[in-house]
Amino acid sequence: MHCPERYVKNNGIQQREAKDALTAYIEKMVWTSNETVLDIGCGPGDVTSDILYPFLKNKIKQLIGVDKSVEMVEYAKSSCGRSDMDFKALDIEKPIHCGSSYLRGFNKIFSFFCFHWIHNKVDSLLNMHLMLKSGGEILINFLLINPLVEMYKILDEEWQQYIKDIKQMSQDSFSQDELREMFIKAGFRIINIESSVKTYTYPNYSSFLDAVRAVDDMYSNLPQHLHGRYAIHVKDKICEKQMVDICPNTGEVILRYLPITVHAVKD
Numbered sequence: 001m002h003c004p005e006r007y008v009k010n011n012g013i014q015q016r017e018a019k020d021a022l023t024a025y026i027e028k029m030v031w032t033s034n035e036t037v038l039d040i041g042c043g044p045g046d047v048t049s050d051i052l053y054p055f056l057k058n059k060i061k062q063l064i065g066v067d068k069s070v071e072m073v074e075y076a077k078s079s080c081g082r083s084d085m086d087f088k089a090l091d092i093e094k095p096i097h098c099g100s101s102y103l104r105g106f107n108k109i110f111s112f113f114c115f116h117w118i119h120n121k122v123d124s125l126l127n128m129h130l131m132l133k134s135g136g137e138i139l140i141n142f143l144l145i146n147p148l149v150e151m152y153k154i155l156d157e158e159w160q161q162y163i164k165d166i167k168q169m170s171q172d173s174f175s176q177d178e179l180r181e182m183f184i185k186a187g188f189r190i191i192n193i194e195s196s197v198k199t200y201t202y203p204n205y206s207s208f209l210d211a212v213r214a215v216d217d218m219y220s221n222l223p224q225h226l227h228g229r230y231a232i233h234v235k236d237k238i239c240e241k242q243m244v245d246i247c248p249n250t251g252e253v254i255l256r257y258l259p260i261t262v263h264a265v266k267d
């Protein structure tokens with residue numbers, strides 16, 4: 001996910017998920033005045049500024065979006081930065097050093113559609129716990145099953161060499177109960193955890209493939225001359241394995257996915 005311009009044109013599902021999670025949970029959180037809020041894995045910043053910020057604007061002093069991709073952070077800064085909203089590069093899996101301003105710096109932590117990309121979930125949750133003030137809350141919305149990882153597993157042998165971290169990724173599926181344990185072990189008290197199968201409809205196959213491409217990091221590993229052939233292979237595999245439903249009358253593409261939302265507190 002290094003191309004912010006492509007991502008912002010193809011993130012309808014991410015926008016809808018963030019809106020749904022915030023609508024369901026924002027009033028269940030305990031708010032004081034002048035809060036400092038973090039959005040982890042903010043990507044190009046459009047969800048942070050167009051969806052999260054309007055839910056928060058009377059409650060906060062500052063909203064900070066962080067992402068491990070420098071390209072995403074630079075784009076977010078230039079398109080959405082303002083006095084009470086800033087964007088910084090941060091890999092949530094890496095240790096937070098003592099003396100860092102992130103330590104116990106936040107009243108709330110949000111994260112949308114990022115946690116399923118994080119390999120070291122335990123360390124990331126420990127970091128989030130360290131970053132929260134006492135009494136602070138987290139709201140994390142992500143996918144229980146990462147469809148891209150499922151797709152990488154069925155790619156033909158020739159493409160497997162380009163998938164860095166595939167071994168790690170293939171172990172990345174956790175049940176809701178395993179995830180609950182991870183949050184508890186990191187020190188959180190879970191207030192609510194919920195997941196259910198949802199669907200998202202794309203107007204046609206090409207817009208669905210554009211959305212897949214916008215989050216497919218394989219393109220940064222592949223030599224340029226293989227991009228076209230890889231795109232065809234992805235299209236064929238998705239059809240062959242019937243990973244989506246295609247409406248025979250309209251050509252609309254229906255994706256089933258399994259989001260999970262965790263609302264927890266640091267006592």
Ligand SMILES: C[S@@+](CC[C@H](N)C(=O)[O-])C[C@H]1O[C@@H](n2cnc3c(N)ncnc32)[C@H](O)[C@@H]1O
Pocket residue numbers: 001011014015018040041042043044047066067068069072090091092093111112113114117118215
């Ligand atoms: C699918 S995008 C979600 C962006 C935005 N939150 C949204 O809902 O549209 C996932 C983002 O998580 C970021 N990410 C993945 N692993 C991360 C990590 N370890 N630390 C920080 N950001 C990470 C990626 O760089 C990417 O921008």
